Amino acid sequence: MKALDIKDLEKRYPNGVEALRSVSLEIEEGEFFGLLGPNGAGKSTLIHCTTGLAQPTGGSIEVFGNDAIDHYAEARQAVGLAPQEPNIDWFLTVEETLDYHAGYFGMPRKERRQRSQELLETFSLVEKKDERTRTLSGGMKRRLILARAMMHRPRLLILDEPTAGVDVELRLELWHYVQKINQEGTTILLTTHYLEEAEQLCDRIAFIAEGQIVAEGTSEALAERFGVANLEDAYLALVGRGELSRSHIETAPEVEA
């Protein structure tokens, strides 16, 4: 079954900007899928269209067979989103943030308590559970939005640049956690600027540029398609900055003093 099936998706903003141009994408259930592209390529818009935060102007999105517009409740129930920008409610404590999120998804109280306890421990937030979210550090906020995204046990977890600006410890913790839940059956859609992260974690990767999917496949297949040695070089070729390749830097002649 397809976890996400996007066909000819278009998004044109009222100011005329075409953020997505006939994007088609299929992600199989249980897959770990990476979406890479430069800033402004359309990654977040695609995610927002999938989660109901943006309204497509054309095409269709199906989440586990449910149309994201006509059957939005079923579609959204299956998705957990950790957005790029921490969008936390300042009035709530850490524990309330998790509890309320699960309530929005209809989870009964007893189950909410158990689940929030589990995630507070997983993300080392137990000591912070009664603190107001606005007093948290950047790293703690990032932990919280990841825990919140997983609170209602989504079948499709969307991580929009989850490791941007986080320390090595959290990054590795997150890698381990998402690999674990992926092995347990959760489908993951990851956007990241860290190519080694995508290379290591993702089964398949798509490159998006100027609102269009320009290439798709395993990291090896993408490297082969661009005629280069690895995913990073394939990405640099995509954005037209092949001269920045590490292979060029490593073989560059020494500059005399």
Add this chain to the structure above:
Amino acid sequence: MSTAQIRLATLWRREVNRFMKIKKQTIGAPLLETFLYITIFGAALGSRIKHLHGIDYVLFVIPGLIMMAWSTNAFSNNSSSILQQKFQGAIQDQLSSPASPAELLLAFSLGGFMRGLIVATLTFLVSVVLVGLPVEHVLVLVPSLFLVGFFFSQLGVLIGVRAEQFDDVAFAQTFILQPLIFLGGVFYSAALLPQPWETLTRFDPIFYMINLVRYGFVGFTEVSIALSLLALTAATAALFLVNLRLFSRGYRLRA
């Protein structure tokens, strides 16, 4: 509870939790303001005016103050809550949930409604104890107050959704709502005004709301009760439908 009921209850709980966490500002301050009005207009001015249309002046004024407390709190709670959440981006958590537009709208509306209800109820209880405020027509009073509360909750939602900065909310409250309330006859009877002010007052929708509530409490009105109730019901329903349309379209909520 069904999942839809859990969802609605949680959305509503979030709204109540927000204003209860800052209750000095959201409950304490409006209560103090209302009691200052009662003191100034009841005790100070009341000692000179004594009666209006055969009713103690302080009793004439308090129904309007209760209505004002409910309406302004319902309005400001909802407009601020929605705008704050849009600013923080926190509203995305609710918008990306399976909640329907009607559930979201109802939860936002009931938040302000509850805050207005709490302030109005406390004002009423204190007024009963201090000045013996009567309730002459409970069957008019209860639906009138509930409709007024729900109308201004809807208005708060509308302004909150439309607003792009806090200035927009402040403008609506200070330059539109407050003048309409003050000129709607909270502190005086329209019959005492010279022309054209008396006639102009009758174009102020809040004049009819104040008269409904005043009739419920002290049994005095300057307008038709049945017609006013009908108009208020129609206006509240119309506003709810406008808001529902905005939520369904995602107007200024979804990109």
